[in-house]
Amino acid sequence: MKSGEGNREQWNKAAESWVEFVRSGQNYYSEHLNGPALIQMMGNVKGMKVLDIGCGEGSFARFFAKAGAKVTAIDISEALIQAAIAEEERHPLGITYYATDAADLHMLQSQNFDVTYCYMAIMDIHDYAGTIAEIARILKPKGRLVIVLAHPCFSLWRVLNGKQVSGWKTRTRRDGTKEYLYNWTSNYLQSHSYPFEWKHNRLTYPFTTTGYHRPLSAYVKTLTTHGFAITQLDEPQPTEDGVKAHPPMAKHYKIPHSIAIEATKIPAKRR
Numbered sequence: 001m002k003s004g005e006g007n008r009e010q011w012n013k014a015a016e017s018w019v020e021f022v023r024s025g026q027n028y029y030s031e032h033l034n035g036p037a038l039i040q041m042m043g044n045v046k047g048m049k050v051l052d053i054g055c056g057e058g059s060f061a062r063f064f065a066k067a068g069a070k071v072t073a074i075d076i077s078e079a080l081i082q083a084a085i086a087e088e089e090r091h092p093l094g095i096t097y098y099a100t101d102a103a104d105l106h107m108l109q110s111q112n113f114d115v116t117y118c119y120m121a122i123m124d125i126h127d128y129a130g131t132i133a134e135i136a137r138i139l140k141p142k143g144r145l146v147i148v149l150a151h152p153c154f155s156l157w158r159v160l161n162g163k164q165v166s167g168w169k170t171r172t173r174r175d176g177t178k179e180y181l182y183n184w185t186s187n188y189l190q191s192h193s194y195p196f197e198w199k200h201n202r203l204t205y206p207f208t209t210t211g212y213h214r215p216l217s218a219y220v221k222t223l224t225t226h227g228f229a230i231t232q233l234d235e236p237q238p239t240e241d242g243v244k245a246h247p248p249m250a251k252h253y254k255i256p257h258s259i260a261i262e263a264t265k266i267p268a269k270r271r
């Protein structure tokens with residue numbers, strides 16, 4: 001899939017299922033692994049102007065608004081933005097939402113935000129370079145961008161030309177439980193799109209979106225090209241509570257599920 005239009009349609013179709021999934025507390029990877037990594041890297045946001053890129057139904061926008069930030073949030077899916085606005089109307093937190101492609105933030109002033117984050121969304125965004133260029137424009141000098149993304153080196157599932165090119169090698173133990181042995185990958189250096197099937201039983205209905213695989217170096221080169229320096233990097237592990245409640249998450253003590261990157265915009269005169 002080449003354009004953001006297809007992504008918009010896919011996420012609009014997925015919206016009802018996604019909202020129910022997140023709001024019913026079933027997104028345990030977010031609760032016990034990726035969410036804590038985002039919150040830690042964001043740090044204290046009190047009094048800051050914060051932008052959420054790919055906000056979905058808005059749960060992290062609400063989290064950071066409650067933590068004292070002045071939050072603006074965008075997503076390509078009108079249906080998800082409507083769900084976020086409905087929640088804002090029920091429990092106002094002063095969040096401003098826009099339905100727009102992340103690569104087109106024309107409604108936002110240049111050099112206006114202290115921190116931007118893109119949580120579990122950059123690998124769903126077709127024009128990631130355009131998105132990073134827009135973020136560089138709207139951030140103040142020394143502003144920060146925090147990205148938490150599915151780890152490109154260790155994909156859950158990736159398909160190229162109809163063939164699986166990465167995933168987990170598992171075996172079944174005598175007691176019938178699954179053992180996760182290792183994560184394998186091929187065609188790592190080829191950037192490509194692939195269909196991502198959301199079909200686990202925690203969803204009210206299954207749906208398919210488009211994922212975009214890019215090697216880590218592609219993200220880092222794009223960030224540095226747009227005047228960012230990498231100032232933190234983490235490969236988060238699940239919480240103990242998460243592993244207790246969901247034992248298969250223990251595989252992420254061996255192999256990371258995600259990577260968290262903090263990039264800081266270097267003031268122009270220092271470049």
Ligand SMILES: C[S@@+](CC[C@H](N)C(=O)[O-])C[C@H]1O[C@@H](n2cnc3c(N)ncnc32)[C@H](O)[C@@H]1O
Nearest residue numbers: 011054055056075076077101102119121124125
């Ligand atoms: C996996 S969801 C994550 C949503 C939210 N960050 C969360 O964790 O609940 C990925 C999000 O990226 C959004 N998205 C995909 N392409 C986009 C684009 N080009 N611009 C803005 N948002 C986009 C989707 O609509 C979807 O809400």
